Amino acid sequence: MPAIVLEPIGVEAYVRDVLPHTFETWGEGRSFERYADDFRAVATSVYGKRRPFTVALREDGELACSCKNYDRELRFGGRSLRATGIGAVFTPPQLRGRGYASIMLGALLDAERAAGRDLAFLYSDIHPAFYERLGFVRLPSRLLTVRAASLDGSPAGALPLTTSEWAGVRRCFEALDAERTWSLRRTPLVWDWMRDRWNAPIRNGTQPVHLAVRRARTVIAYAIGRRIPAQDTFVLDDFAYDGDEGRAKLPALLRAAAGDLRRVAGWLPPLPGRDVLPRGSVRSRRDAVFMIVPLSPPARAWWAAVKDQTLESRADPTWSSDHI
Ligand SMILES: CC(C)(COP(=O)(O)OP(=O)(O)OC[C@H]1O[C@@H](n2cnc3c(N)ncnc32)[C@H](O)[C@@H]1OP(=O)(O)O)[C@@H](O)C(=O)NCCC(=O)NCCS
Numbered sequence: 001m002p003a004i005v006l007e008p009i010g011v012e013a014y015v016r017d018v019l020p021h022t023f024e025t026w027g028e029g030r031s032f033e034r035y036a037d038d039f040r041a042v043a044t045s046v047y048g049k050r051r052p053f054t055v056a057l058r059e060d061g062e063l064a065c066s067c068k069n070y071d072r073e074l075r076f077g078g079r080s081l082r083a084t085g086i087g088a089v090f091t092p093p094q095l096r097g098r099g100y101a102s103i104m105l106g107a108l109l110d111a112e113r114a115a116g117r118d119l120a121f122l123y124s125d126i127h128p129a130f131y132e133r134l135g136f137v138r139l140p141s142r143l144l145t146v147r148a149a150s151l152d153g154s155p156a157g158a159l160p161l162t163t164s165e166w167a168g169v170r171r172c173f174e175a176l177d178a179e180r181t182w183s184l185r186r187t188p189l190v191w192d193w194m195r196d197r198w199n200a201p202i203r204n205g206t207q208p209v210h211l212a213v214r215r216a217r218t219v220i221a222y223a224i225g226r227r228i229p230a231q232d233t234f235v236l237d238d239f240a241y242d243g244d245e246g247r248a249k250l251p252a253l254l255r256a257a258a259g260d261l262r263r264v265a266g267w268l269p270p271l272p273g274r275d276v277l278p279r280g281s282v283r284s285r286r287d288a289v290f291m292i293v294p295l296s297p298p299a300r301a302w303w304a305a306v307k308d309q310t311l312e313s314r315a316d317p318t319w320s321s322d323h324i
Pocket residue numbers: 025065088089090091092095096097098099100101102103123124125126127128129130
């Protein structure tokens with residue numbers, strides 16, 4: 001009988017055995033060295049080190065399938081559910097179609113359930129039917145594009161964010177997030193991880209934009225994104241506002257962030273932020289389709305309570321910043 005085991009795989013073993021194969025799919029224009037360094041940066045960050053960040057299914061010692069695995073919390077009203085994120089599911093090409101990915105994900109979900117995690121989620125880059133067979137449910141995952149000219153053109157008074165203002169950004173986000181029924185909670189570690197990524201955008205030829213509007217010295221609205229001149233687009237990754245004044249300033253802030261670029265585009269943001277943007281053009285994403293599977297009775301109760309409003313919502317449930 002061949003021995004099949006699911007076990008952690010170390011950072012350098014993953015760089016050596018997995019990344020050369022996934023580079024073509026997920027390299028996003030980076031050099032291999034940069035791709036590997038970006039992986040190392042997350043895997044060895046405080047956030048990535050809280051648990052084995054990468055796991056592998058091995059058959060008789062040979063790597064048969066692997067994925068990333070990380071913790072998030074899901075906030076539902078005042079309660080917390082322990083969520084496990086799964087990413088970069090990968091089977092070496094010569095071993096595909098033999099059930100390895102299905103076996104690995106089944107074993108991983110069992111282990112996560114046994115470890116007390118309430119639900120699992122992932123962002124599927126393939127046809128979601130594969131994950132639906134394993135019990136995952138597809139959640140609304142859309143892209144929004146608006147014309148920059150459709151945004152308020154009056155001066156927003158926006159200035160670049162300074163390092164000392166990240167606490168203000170966080171407070172703004174939390175003010176907006178508190179209005180939602182449920183969301184992926186951003187702990188301080190998650191904020192650190194997001195900030196690192198925002199500061200080092202993946203694609204070449206992109207210019208990070210981190211802008212904020214203040215009242216007195218308090219951040220009342222912010223926008224994080226990337227200007228991509230070659231696509232005439234400002235890609236919006238994250239924004240929030242606190243209070244009516246911040247809300248009123250947001251469209252002009254985004255217009256300032258877009259500068260002379262014609263489009264503002266990004267994942268369809270969650271409510272209530274979505275309603276501050278023009279209707280624009282909305283279409284389904286083909287990749288990064290958000291999927292969840294409840295693992296525990298509290299998670300099943302959560303899903304029963306939020307399912308209809310989540311599936312029918314005019315906005316999406318997660319920010320692109322949550323995508324790992
Ligand atoms: C997707 C992947 C992990 C599946 O691994 P696997 O070990 O072959 O999976 P299994 O043997 O358990 O299941 C095979 C089934 O996966 C499904 N599958 C494979 N690729 C798929 C795709 N692009 N869309 C939907 N289903 C797919 C098929 O139904 C296939 O069954 P078939 O061979 O009878 O047609 C593998 O194809 C891979 O590494 N792809 C490249 C990386 C990638 O895109 N990963 C997904 C990230 S979300």
